[in-house]
Amino acid sequence: MDSPFILVNLKTYQEGMGSNAHRIAAAAETVARESGAVIGIAPVFTEIHPMSHHYAIPVYAQHIDAITPGAHTGHILPEAVRSAGARGTLINHSERRLTLADIDACVQAARRLHLESVVCTNNDSTSAAAAALGPDYVAIEPPELIGSGVSVSKADPGIIERSVNAVRAVNPDVKVLTGAGIQSGECVKIAVDLGTCGVLLASSVVKADDPEAVLRDLVSML
Numbered sequence: 001m002d003s004p005f006i007l008v009n010l011k012t013y014q015e016g017m018g019s020n021a022h023r024i025a026a027a028a029e030t031v032a033r034e035s036g037a038v039i040g041i042a043p044v045f046t047e048i049h050p051m052s053h054h055y056a057i058p059v060y061a062q063h064i065d066a067i068t069p070g071a072h073t074g075h076i077l078p079e080a081v082r083s084a085g086a087r088g089t090l091i092n093h094s095e096r097r098l099t100l101a102d103i104d105a106c107v108q109a110a111r112r113l114h115l116e117s118v119v120c121t122n123n124d125s126t127s128a129a130a131a132a133l134g135p136d137y138v139a140i141e142p143p144e145l146i147g148s149g150v151s152v153s154k155a156d157p158g159i160i161e162r163s164v165n166a167v168r169a170v171n172p173d174v175k176v177l178t179g180a181g182i183q184s185g186e187c188v189k190i191a192v193d194l195g196t197c198g199v200l201l202a203s204s205v206v207k208a209d210d211p212e213a214v215l216r217d218l219v220s221m222l
């Protein structure tokens with residue numbers, strides 16, 4: 001198996017901005033180096049460039065828009081994310097839902113620009129639909145557990161298992177992540193044992209007093 005992948009979404013939490021964001025990125029770099037896990041970070045757009053240039057960790061955008069260069073105002077151009085140094089991008093996060101047509105266009109734009117695509121889904125049917133678009137990753141996150149402090153690995157392992165099976169049946173090249181309430185090494189181990197290649201998480205790291213300790217715990221059982 002590839003190295004496990006821990007992707008930390010800083011969202012727009014106050015605790016994930018400015019110097020806090022850099023503290024989390026530095027912690028991710030340290031723990032990734034120590035453990036061999038791949039720890040990525042998805043900061044606000046304006047931090048993509050500084051983070052991708054200062055830290056030896058992959059940096060992801062939280063969203064891209066399904067547009068090409070031209071007359072659009074206030075959109076997130078995939079080419080701009082790429083040139084800011086992003087390794088990849090989330091697409092269709094629960095807090096930034098897109099139409100199916102736009103998800104497809106975003107996956108195609110990411111492929112064209114050599115950006116990794118992480119399409120977020122809310123159940124096993126949408127996981128299967130997302131896999132049909134051929135992204136690099138599908139990330140299953142039950143919306144009701146996001147930010148709840150209740151881990152999908154413990155509260156709903158069935159949705160992870162069904163999504164892994166659904167994605168494999170449609171396109172075995174697509175890797176699966178899971179998220180929502182992930183907070184410990186045990187949560188990550190359950191997710192990996194169920195066939196995912198890692199987790200997508202936010203609050204347990206972003207809001208922690210000691211993000212490095214939480215990251216170290218997340219990779220402790222791999």
Ligand SMILES: O=C(CO)COP(=O)(O)O
Pocket residue numbers: 009093141145146147148149179180181182200201202203204
């Ligand atoms: O939405 C998420 C990651 O993108 C999950 O958020 P929490 O880890 O805060 O539940």
